[in-house]
Amino acid sequence: MALQDKYKELTDAASAAGVTDLQVREQDNVLYIDGTAPSGAIKDQLWVIYDKIDPNFVSGDLVLNVNVDIAATVTKVKVVTQSSNLNIRKGPGTDQPIVGKAAHHEIITLVSQSSEQWWLVRPVDGEEGYSYARYLEPVTE
Amino acid sequence: MKVTRVLAVMMVALTLGFVSCKPKDADIKAAVEQAVAALPDAAGATIEVKDGVATISGIFKDEAAKAAAEAAAKAVKGVKSVINNGTIEAPVVAAPVEITADDPLTKSVADATKDFPTVKAEVKDGVVTLTGEITKPNLIKLMQSVNALKPKKVDNQLTVK
Numbered sequence: 001m002a003l004q005d006k007y008k009e010l011t012d013a014a015s016a017a018g019v020t021d022l023q024v025r026e027q028d029n030v031l032y033i034d035g036t037a038p039s040g041a042i043k044d045q046l047w048v049i050y051d052k053i054d055p056n057f058v059s060g061d062l063v064l065n066v067n068v069d070i071a072a073t074v075t076k077v078k079v080v081t082q083s084s085n086l087n088i089r090k091g092p093g094t095d096q097p098i099v100g101k102a103a104h105h106e107i108i109t110l111v112s113q114s115s116e117q118w119w120l121v122r123p124v125d126g127e128e129g130y131s132y133a134r135y136l137e138p139v140t141e
Numbered sequence: 142m143k144v145t146r147v148l149a150v151m152m153v154a155l156t157l158g159f160v161s162c163k164p165k166d167a168d169i170k171a172a173v174e175q176a177v178a179a180l181p182d183a184a185g186a187t188i189e190v191k192d193g194v195a196t197i198s199g200i201f202k203d204e205a206a207k208a209a210a211e212a213a214a215k216a217v218k219g220v221k222s223v224i225n226n227g228t229i230e231a232p233v234v235a236a237p238v239e240i241t242a243d244d245p246l247t248k249s250v251a252d253a254t255k256d257f258p259t260v261k262a263e264v265k266d267g268v269v270t271l272t273g274e275i276t277k278p279n280l281i282k283l284m285q286s287v288n289a290l291k292p293k294k295v296d297n298q299l300t301v302k
Contacts, residue, residue, distance in 0.1 A: 023235070027237065043285075047285060056280065056297070056299075057295070063288050063294065065288050067289065094252045117289070
């Protein structure tokens with residue numbers, strides 16, 4: 001229960017912000033918070049709170065797994081790498097060969113979200129393949 | 142003849158007396174239902190009354206709610222005794238946390254850390270240990286990625302530059 005108290009501000013904020021399927025479980029001295037956030041901004045806001053309670057996330061007593069709910073209508077994603085091109089790979093994994101690249105800030109087609117980490121995308125001109133979801137931001141039209 | 146008439150009158154009087162003094166089971170049942178329905182956490186309770194004995198059944202939130210229903214039933218006029226067959230709601234047991242096995246976890250941690258060459262990651266028994274150094278904005282990005290891989294725990298020993 002102590003961990004639930006420690007991160008109470010976080011779980012309260014998650015329910016107040018409309019995080020769905022919210023689950024808070026404690027197991028072997030680690031608190032697991034799972035859920036689906038309505039937007040990336042809300043997910044980031046929760047991470048700000050996490051960083052406030054446990055600066056730099058050093059305690060190792062929380063696994064915060066809040067994903068962002070991507071509407072089925074989203075078909076375009078923006079490449080949000082720091083500055084470089086984004087690799088598009090044959091399969092979902094960095095061990096897979098690179099079949100293409102998408103430029104920084106380019107808007108490409110989202111074919112499907114094959115997993116939370118790897119999304120199937122199609123660049124403007126080129127073969128479709130898998131890119132790491134961290135570098136893709138849904139574009140709402 | 143006279144005796145029979147007297148007896149008949151007495152019987153009528155007795156019957157009337159019973160009817161007026163003793164509330165009917167159906168009326169008691171309605172009164173108990175009303176009393177129990179007024180309690181919080183007693184939504185699922187059902188009441189049966191037979192010969193003034195009220196039987197409570199249904200699911201209650203806890204022992205206190207069950208006892209409160211019994212007390213409320215006993216207080217109703219005409220209830221001789223109460224049989225409390227109420228049961229207590231089973232506590233909701235959360236499903237155990239799903240932890241990714243080391244092999245797929247090692248692979249996905251490698252994917253997550255690939256773009257941070259100053260970070261080293263090790264996976265053992267579901268625990269992801271991160272060492273090396275990283276910038277604050279990248280730390281948040283990396284932690285978000287690693288936390289989504291269903292690890293048992295993230296042991297973050299990174300130095301934030």
